Amino acid sequence: MTEIYRDPDRSQLSDFAQHIAIAEGLLSEFNSYPGRVQAMFKAGQVPTDTLDGLRALAASAWERLWEQLVEARAIAEKLGRDVSVFDQCRLRAGNIWMKGAEFNLDAWSGHGQHRTRLVTWRAAPNEPARGAIKALRAAIPEVVIARTRDDEPAVDLAPRRVWPWIVLVALLALAVWRIAA
Numbered sequence: 001m002t003e004i005y006r007d008p009d010r011s012q013l014s015d016f017a018q019h020i021a022i023a024e025g026l027l028s029e030f031n032s033y034p035g036r037v038q039a040m041f042k043a044g045q046v047p048t049d050t051l052d053g054l055r056a057l058a059a060s061a062w063e064r065l066w067e068q069l070v071e072a073r074a075i076a077e078k079l080g081r082d083v084s085v086f087d088q089c090r091l092r093a094g095n096i097w098m099k100g101a102e103f104n105l106d107a108w109s110g111h112g113q114h115r116t117r118l119v120t121w122r123a124a125p126n127e128p129a130r131g132a133i134k135a136l137r138a139a140i141p142e143v144v145i146a147r148t149r150d151d152e153p154a155v156d157l158a159p160r161r162v163w164p165w166i167v168l169v170a171l172l173a174l175a176v177w178r179i180a181a
Contacts, residue, residue, distance in 0.1 A: 012078065012079065013140070013143050015071075015075055016072050016075045016076065016140055016143055017143050019069070019071045019075070020068075020072050020136060022064075022068045023068035023069050023133060026062075026064050026065035026068065027065055027126060027129050027133070029061045030058055030061040030062050030065060030101075030123070030126065030129075031126060033057065033058040033061075033101065033121075033123065034121055034123065036054060037051065037103075037119070037121050051103050052103075054101075055101050055102060055103050058101035058123060059100025059101050060100070062096060062123075062124055063096055063097060063100060065129055066090075066093065066096045069086070069090075069129070069132050069133065070090075072136050073086050073090075075140075076136055076139045076140055079140065081140055082139060083136070085131070085135035085138070085139075086132050086136055086139070088131075089128045089131040089132035089135060090128070090132060092128040092131070093128035093129065093132070094124075100123070101121070101122065101123040101124070102123075103119060103122070104120040
């Protein structure tokens with residue numbers, strides 16, 4: 001066994017753990033955008049610039065995710081660890097600067113109240129990123145990294161129906177006022 005495996009620099013291991021944790025958080029964020037788009041459409045009309053903003057945020061999360069993984073890879077390689085599985089995953093991901101996310105709005109079809117519009121949201125497959133994270137974790141198994149939760153629901157941007165509560169509170173206030181008067 002070489003010396004490099006027995007006593008790596010603690011700051012490098014800490015930096016590695018931080019890069020992986022940030023990458024996992026960004027992957028979770030990236031995976032939440034389709035749910036956000038769907039929730040916005042359920043809530044009503046969605047302007048094109050809002051969709052374009054979400055697309056830009058998703059693409060940015062995808063790019064930052066891979067930047068974090070490349071930094072973690074550099075640390076693992078510096079420590080003499082095998083990063084070949086990561087490299088294969090990175091190749092499968094393709095051009096990360098072009099494949100983050102995109103959307104397409106088709107023209108309106110139908111008449112009157114039965115008009116529809118097809119919205120297509122395409123995002124890069126996340127399997128290469130998941131594989132890259134797994135490969136880097138396996139390259140330096142002695143580093144304990146807090147896992148992020150993938151099963152958290154996407155943020156629901158639909159407005160809540162609060163008017164029944166407002167009416168109820170108003171009626172109770174009116175009743176109390178009349179009783180007190």
